[in-house]
Amino acid sequence: MAVTRTVRTTAGTTTPVPGPTGHPLLGSALDLRRDPLGTFLRAQREHGDVVRLTAGPPGLRTVMYCVFSPEGAQQVLATQAAGFRKENVFYEEIRQTAGNGLLTSQDDDYLRQRRLIQPLFTKKRVDGYATAIVHEAEATAAHWRNTPEVDVVREMDRLALRTVARVLFGADVEAAVDVIHTNFPVISAYITGRAYSPLRVPRTWPTPSNRRAERATRAVYEVCDRIIASRREGIGNGNGNGVVGTGGDDLLSLLSLASNEEDGSLDATELRDQVLVFLLAGHETTATSLAFALHLLARHPEPRARAREEVDRLPPGEPFTAATMDQLPYLTRVLKETMRLYPAAPLTGRRAVADTEIDGHVIPAGADVLIAPWVTHRHPAHWTDPDRFDPDRFTPDQESTRHRYAWFPFGGGPRACIGRHFSMLESVLALAVLLREYDLDAVDTEVPVTAAVTLQAAGRARVGVRARRPGPGVKADAPASP
Template sequence: MAAITEIPGPKGLPLLGSALDLQRDALGTFLRVRREHGDVVRLSAGPPGLRTVLHCVFSAEGAQQVLATQAANFRKDNRFYEELRLSAGNGLLTSQDEDYQRQRRLIQPLFTKRQVDGYAAAVTREADGTVERWRDAPGGVVDVVREMDRLALRTVSRILFGADVEAAVDVVHDNFPVVSAYVTRRGYSPVSPPRSWPLPANRRAAAAARAVYAVCDRIIAERRAAPEGSAEGDDLLSLLSRAGSEQDGRLDAAELRDQVLVFLLAGHETTATSMAFALHLLARHPREQERARAEADRLPSGRAPSAADLDALPYLTRVLKEAMRLYPAAPVIGRRSVAAAEVDGRPIPAGADVVVLPWVTHRHPGLWDDPESFDPDRFTPEREAARHRYAWFPFGGGPRACIGRHFSMLESVLAVAALLRSYELEAVDTEVPVTAGITLLATGPARVRLRARG
């Protein structure tokens, strides 16, 4: 059989290619071109001279090759990651090569299962606060997207900053969306004006970034000045500031801030997405909701759920995994090829922009039966073992897999269990429109009606 030398793809418009389709509905466009053209597709967008060409990889095998087996050839060198570095620093999410390896070695001991299990108290404290706040919800209705964003931000801020949680939450809540929207707009545009130009968008984003930097820098300075063994020494920031080795030294103040910004972004927006859509899916599926609640109700009464309870919540864990299949917090993962390569039998040229798409792979009919339906039992151990390793990869994969995977699952399962023990949920909005930013973004409300339990 002759070698395949061309990647298929839509022709698009003569001048703009697929730009308008991607602008109107990028996630829907990716789904459509997989159906029409296969598992590796070439998409062109933008006018001649400013055209972006995306090599889209939709298969599980292709995702594994890009993220794992050929990871050294597919780097975070694209435009999107450069914009993210300029706004959020050179932390674990954006760093590469020796910078990344050093950071990972220093930070990994703080994300062992034993260490992460110790964060459960902060999770349940904030979940209990949400339970109480919901008692005063106007009309008994809440938007779970907004509510889980608040819960996740408060949780990660409490774990990072300890007693300074209140000082950080409002600043991050008010300013992070401005920075995120700015990075997304510039990262996906074929050309953008220099950041130094005094344009309104540049000034707004710079002011928002300065506000977040300032609160992080102040708390970091206080932590670094505090004596070891002080009351301030138990939060994650204090542990980060003391982390070090003879080989790697310690993180300086700027490096600490970069890591804090990554944890605030990746540790709050991604987990918030998983919790929000898990709750909304349960609100739309009463039978599955009751099954998850019955499991949560079997936990010992009179105390908050703890890390030790995770093994007693297998169905609720499956609910979260199914929510992350349908609504992966990172729906699009970008890379740039160093050298020419072959991915899933198709040639990828050197210097190509390559995207793997959990949003599409998680809905691939060759991997999932009735892929648009909500079925937590897809994630029984037997069914998981029978699937390709990269049929489901909401936390990425390979050497750059998310360091916070266990923390995200711990927070999501324990928080949702606490909420289900206190409330029955009924969906008000049956569909929630979404789009791709730095993370998956809901562009409309996800309201549910609450019924407090006795």
């Protein structure tokens, strides 16, 4: 059974917004708690491309307007982006924990930060981090020699964190990784729990959850502040260049030096806010893409063979560089198809500034608006057999005929992800290193997922690994010793 919500526009017309009836008292709250991604998929299948969902008891009820079509996503993120702001509960919870960095800042703050930081993410600059990326991927490959089976979710989280921390902190990577790896899951769970809760107690109350989160946040702040203070002192003494193994400066040094006449520079708090955003968004998102790419390849022999053959055609003995990515078009398609099926940011929210018509329906001013790559990437009007893994959906011919926002894992419009090229480069090169060294077999054929700050595996994703090249004490094409 469905209900509709009629909204009157300034022109006096009315437009019904459909949605599920849900529980008489709780609306769709129980469905969203049990299976948020499945709930949004069903909403689109049963009610269309603009759906009104309610969740929570009367007096504490949340109302959201879900926009599922590529055209609607483009409108919210790009063509009418100024009319949809990052002012919902979810972004406020991130802002309270991770500060006012690029992910959460708005208006003049955002424009100033973007102008200061954008020059650090040019293709040329990012390509200079290829050596650091390959170094960490090869270290992971070497670690796998000790086991015939790995959980790619855990392994790729560690790899992506080490990579972004090396690029950020250079020689100080070891001082940060363990602290961040231990505490970020606590922080992420805390943000998600508060964002989805109809009743949020003040953060200052000494509840067990608040105290755990406060300890975790303080630990991450302390390690970041210590490295930032050391780096700024070194820059003041003329020794600010932290080498990341690329022949270039580490990103923290570059952020510390970033300035212009119009925007000034970033102070210590602003630096920490940007570092936290890069650590949070830059490692969890890439880790998700890498883990599910490996798991999908392990489950699908033909795409795995094609990707492996492409890697094997690379010149033997030559180190992987940024230019290597151009020689791996099929592996790049594997990654894009992975990000279609498992977008690292499966849901994203905004708040409508004014009444806005989308896909023939009216979103009222002040409404919470949800955009769902998880759903749009499976939209049956734009994707044939949408649950099937098929990297050839991303051949140039196929991409040229598809709506720009049928696939948008990096967002879009003026707030599109600044780290898109870094994430793609890291993912393709890391996959190439691991496929060069190992063949894969799926152990867990299905991996349940849920939505937190990023897409999260709700179980293990174990993959058998067989060494393809001799290593210390290992025969090629034989399982590594336990």
